[in-house]
């Protein structure tokens with residue numbers, strides 16, 4: 611007999627034991643690293659040769675990879691908003707606070723190491739990057755799902771997977787020119803993959819306890835997710851370059867949704883009430899709709915030139 615829960619808060623409370631175990635599992639698998647493992651910055655380290663070699667390797671990094679790195683670093687630097695959204699929805703003095711602290715500390719290194727690299731390598735117009743970061747953090751991120759813990763876990767599952775793909779594929783683009791930056795991107799991608807596993811498992815536990823309401827929340831979030839940088843100036847242009855570079859686009863999002871549906875066994879859930887069944891049907895129809903969207907976008911693609919201040923207004927021709 612399934613235990614009945616009165617509210618989402620009750621479910622979160624009931625999950626504290628499993629979450630503590632998940633945190634321990636996460637800690638036992640992850641390897642602790644710091645940005646200075648890749649880019650030493652100790653007072654005693656003053657290796658001009660190392661820096662000049664780094665800068666000369668970085669010159670080979672293509673402009674589309676620089677645009678992808680700009681979007682990746684800004685996405686990571688939106689962390690204060692994500693910390694706030696999670697803290698607000700999950701509350702204090704619980705295992706959730708422990709997770710939010712750990713997750714935030716791990717994420718904080720992503721923005722730091724990318725920013726350190728960009729600065730040390732002189733990769734971008736840094737003052738433009740700083741302005742973008744300032745404006746983005748100031749405008750914030752205010753998704754429709756804020757305050758709903760179930761929606762947060764659906765969103766973070768999808769978002770962690772999206773950032774995993776984005777860092778992984780940006781790395782592939784520069785692997786030939788810059789092995790150091792390649793290893794940074796892969797290290798970040800590994801973190802994102804472990805975060806994905808955590809959120810995926812949390813939502814699995816929620817589905818076990820409260821399937822109808824959980825499906826209703828998932829059906830609201832899964833049709834499309836706003837990327838964190840959506841409020842950034844020229845966000846669509848950045849996203850277009852990233853898509854045209856084969857790093858991340860609507861086809862990837864479709865695959866993410868299919869994986870979530872499979873991992874959460876959504877098609878096989880039974881004994882749902884009407885709300886749950888409706889949500890289940892809606893979720894099952896999302897992949898084919900996303901496929902139509904991707905087909906439509908691809909059928910209209912034409913070569914396009916872009917210019918971005920962050921790469922000093924150079925013209926970027928993309929197929």
Ligand SMILES: [Fe+2]
Nearest residue numbers: 686717720773
């Ligand atoms: Fe990250």
Ligand SMILES: [Fe+2]
Nearest residue numbers: 770801802805
């Ligand atoms: Fe992450």
